Amino acid sequence: MACWLLKSEPDVFGYPDLVRAGREAWNGVRNYQARNFLREMRGGDLCLFYHSNARPSGVAGVARVVRAAYPDDLQFDPASPYHDPRSDPAAPRWSMVDVEPVAELPRVVPLETLRALPEWQSSPLVCRGTRLSVLPVTPAQFRAALAAGGSDLPGLFLNPA
């Protein structure tokens, strides 16, 4: 099982929205590197749900992938801001996955806190200028983030490093 981080602006779609929805298609990703990560996701993978453009920005909860990558329908919707007229329906350019909520963290883990964790030093998230909205995280990073957020999720989610 792999671990990931998904960014979303809480003003648009925050972790509480995912809880309310119960399940959501993670669509609208229009960056090739992020798309490639989406395509690597498998059912059961866990994701840190990161609030960007927030006060403070940080990890708000945990989500689980419940459906692996399939074509993002918005790319073929002319009314959508995510419409991509150059995408070929026979070979869709953009993908999405479905995710469901697992648990909200008792405390949001701000970016500043992540930066201070030894496990996160190597993550693209803490590098300035990184705009990736989907990125892999290591099990150690995942556990460290949960611990910083006061989560008591059973450790059986993840094998010790």
Place this chain on the structure above:
DNA sequence: GCCAACGTTGGC
């Protein structure tokens, strides 16, 4: 294939 212009992301 280069590269300048432009748009977007996202922290602050």
Place this chain on the structure above:
DNA sequence: GCCAACGTTGGC
């Protein structure tokens, strides 16, 4: 709201 960083576009 500012602006640095970066990806994409399109002229040549």
